[in-house]
Amino acid sequence: MSVQFPPIILASKSPRRQELLTLMGLDFKVELKDVDESYPEGLSPAEIAVYISGQKAKAFTGDGEIVITADTIVALNGEILGKPTDRAHAQEMLKKLSGSKHEVFTGVTLVKGERMYSFYDRTAVTCKAVTATEIDFYIDNYKPFDKAGSYGVQDWWGIVVVERIEGSYTNVMGLPTEKLYNELLKFI
Numbered sequence: 001m002s003v004q005f006p007p008i009i010l011a012s013k014s015p016r017r018q019e020l021l022t023l024m025g026l027d028f029k030v031e032l033k034d035v036d037e038s039y040p041e042g043l044s045p046a047e048i049a050v051y052i053s054g055q056k057a058k059a060f061t062g063d064g065e066i067v068i069t070a071d072t073i074v075a076l077n078g079e080i081l082g083k084p085t086d087r088a089h090a091q092e093m094l095k096k097l098s099g100s101k102h103e104v105f106t107g108v109t110l111v112k113g114e115r116m117y118s119f120y121d122r123t124a125v126t127c128k129a130v131t132a133t134e135i136d137f138y139i140d141n142y143k144p145f146d147k148a149g150s151y152g153v154q155d156w157w158g159i160v161v162v163e164r165i166e167g168s169y170t171n172v173m174g175l176p177t178e179k180l181y182n183e184l185l186k187f188i
């Protein structure tokens, strides 16, 4: 790669984020810290994603290194859909997403020394209507319990159910790579 970035730490256990950063051609290390993912009331979906990515970043100082954290949430008509707590919760979320359009927000925070900068990207996703049997098939075979909104745009749901995506695809997967690249160039 022609651009030289300082050493990068990705503070995320998400295999999708690790994969996307690798696809960006960046060298990085993964470091994990436990973070409370609760957020204050009254925030918009974009503000929630940014707030939680900021909370994840506060655990790091990033001396000489750039630390990247992110948080992805799904919003449907003002309702926030995070990760499902169990099978029934996943069924409920997928039923709501079926036959409708929702938004995915990923907040990203960059940290280097004393500097901290956050941004977000927004993608609109339209899903076709699916049956209860298809939802059960999906949950049983793809176990989307680690995913916001209970689905992965990169798996069966994205291939078969997602009709239309307006905005960044990688933002839905968990990291808005196009925007992240531009922001990293400005941040270093």
Ligand SMILES: Cc1cn([C@H]2C[C@H](O)[C@@H](COP(=O)(O)OP(=O)(O)OP(=O)(O)O)O2)c(=O)[nH]c1=O
Binding pocket: 011, 012, 013, 014, 015, 016, 017, 056, 070, 071, 072, 073, 074, 083, 104, 146, 147, 148, 149, 151, 152, 153, 154, 172, 173, 174
């Ligand atoms: C909507 C959607 C979410 N997701 C994933 C991305 C994130 O991993 C997860 C949202 O949870 P997050 O809390 O954003 O991230 P995480 O807990 O997986 O990882 P970490 O906090 O360590 O960074 O949902 C997909 O993989 N595909 C999708 O289509």
